[in-house]
Each structure stands twice: as C-alpha cells, then as structure tokens.
Amino acid sequence: xSKEKLLLGGAGGFGRMVAxxxxxxxxxxxxxxxxxxxxxxxxxxVVGGLADLPELRKEYSLLVVGIGNNQFRAQxxxxxxxxxxxxxxxxxxxxxxxPFAEVGCGCVVLQNAxxxxxxxxxxxxxLNAGTEVxxxxxxxxxxxxYTSSVIRxxxxxxxxxxxxxxxxxxxxxxxxDGAVVSDCTAVH
Numbered sequence: 001x002s003k004e005k006l007l008l009g010g011a012g013g014f015g016r017m018v019a020x021x022x023x024x025x026x027x028x029x030x031x032x033x034x035x036x037x038x039x040x041x042x043x044x045x046v047v048g049g050l051a052d053l054p055e056l057r058k059e060y061s062l063l064v065v066g067i068g069n070n071q072f073r074a075q076x077x078x079x080x081x082x083x084x085x086x087x088x089x090x091x092x093x094x095x096x097x098x099p100f101a102e103v104g105c106g107c108v109v110l111q112n113a114x115x116x117x118x119x120x121x122x123x124x125x126x127l128n129a130g131t132e133v134x135x136x137x138x139x140x141x142x143x144x145x146y147t148s149s150v151i152r153x154x155x156x157x158x159x160x161x162x163x164x165x166x167x168x169x170x171x172x173x174x175x176x177d178g179a180v181v182s183d184c185t186a187v188h
Contacts (some may be wrong), residue, residue: 003026007053011035011044012034018064019066022064023043026062053079053080054083057084061086065106068144070144071142073126074142077124087105089103090108092112094112095109096113098119101118104121107123107127108127110127111129111130113127116137117135120137124142125139125143133145136153136154138155139151140156140177143161143163145157150169155175161177163181165183
C-alpha cells in the first residue's frame with residue numbers, strides 16, 4: 001500500500017527533525033528556498049521552493065511546515081491554505097496526546113512530548129522533544145516550545161510565543177502573544 005504524499009516546508013534543522021517523524025507515515029518531499037531542486041536531504045527529495053507551492057498542489061494536497069521562525073511559518077501556512085492544502089499533525093510515536101486534549105492542525109509533536117487531558121494546542125505549533133503541556137493549559141497558534149519545557153496546569157502561552165529549552169511556565173501563568181522566554185526560565 002502506498003503512503004499519502006506530504007510536502008515538508010523547510011529542510012533546516014527543525015524541518016529535518018519533522019521529516020524523521022513524517023516519513024514514518026507519509027511519502028515526503030521538501031520545499032525549501034535555500035536548497036536546489038533535485039537535492040536529497042535525509043533521503044528526501046527537494047521538489048521546489050515556496051514559490052512552487054501553486055504548481056506542486058497538483059501532486060500534493062498535504063503540507064506541514066517545520067520552520068522555527070513563528071511569523072514565517074504562519075505566512076507559509078496562510079499561503080498554502082489559500083491554495084487548498086490540508087495540514088496534518090505530525091506526532092512522534094513516543095509522544096502522548098490525551099484523547100481529551102484539543103490539537104489544531106499542522107502541529108508537530110516530537111519525541112516524548114506530552115499533551116495532557118484538557119489541554120488545548122493551537123494550529124501550526126511546534127512542540128520539541130520532551131515538552132509537556134499539562135492539564136487545562138493553552139498554547140496559542142504558531143507557538144514554538146523547545147526541548148524539555150513544561151507548560152503547567154492552567155497556564156496560557158500566547159500566539160507566536162517562543163519558549164526556550166528547560167523552561168517552566170507555572171500554574172495559571174500567562175505568556176503574552178509574541179513573547180520570547182529565554183532558556184532555563186520560570187514564569188510565575
């Protein structure tokens with residue numbers, strides 16, 4: 001049985017991590033403005049750049065963006081949405097997502113990440129390895145949470161927020177839209 005085709009936006013560091021998980025389920029190809037068409041990255045072909053999304057839509061209907069820049073990632077998703085692409089979630093087999101959590105579309109949940117009961121994660125969110133989103137916490141659209149950070153019960157991480165590695169967003173704390181929280185920080 002053949003796998004569904006999936007375009008991966010971005011072949012940089014995060015894009016390659018997304019690819020490792022996506023290729024378990026999909027037949028993948030990269031679009032990346034910084035790579036030559038025909039190049040292979042991690043055994044996955046580069047089939048074009050972002051300007052090629054309209055033409056590539058004839059062959060691909062699914063896209064996931066693995067670009068760390070939140071604003072740019074959102075722009076790519078919005079462009080692709082206007083072209084009729086759909087955005088599956090890429091969830092590593094070792095991650096846990098409660099059946100009672102809400103997760104938007106186009107999200108990436110990497111190894112050993114956990115989204116607990118009652119949590120809400122928006123669309124286009126990147127959750128790196130070991131991230132925890134606890135009960136009733138909220139992560140807004142296009143947020144990026146780096147390795148081993150914890151979003152505690154009832155906390156809110158705003159749209160486009162960037163949470164560094166090994167951070168704790170304490171119970172009921174709020175990280176504003178677009179905020180940047182440095183590595184190893186606690187927000188109360």
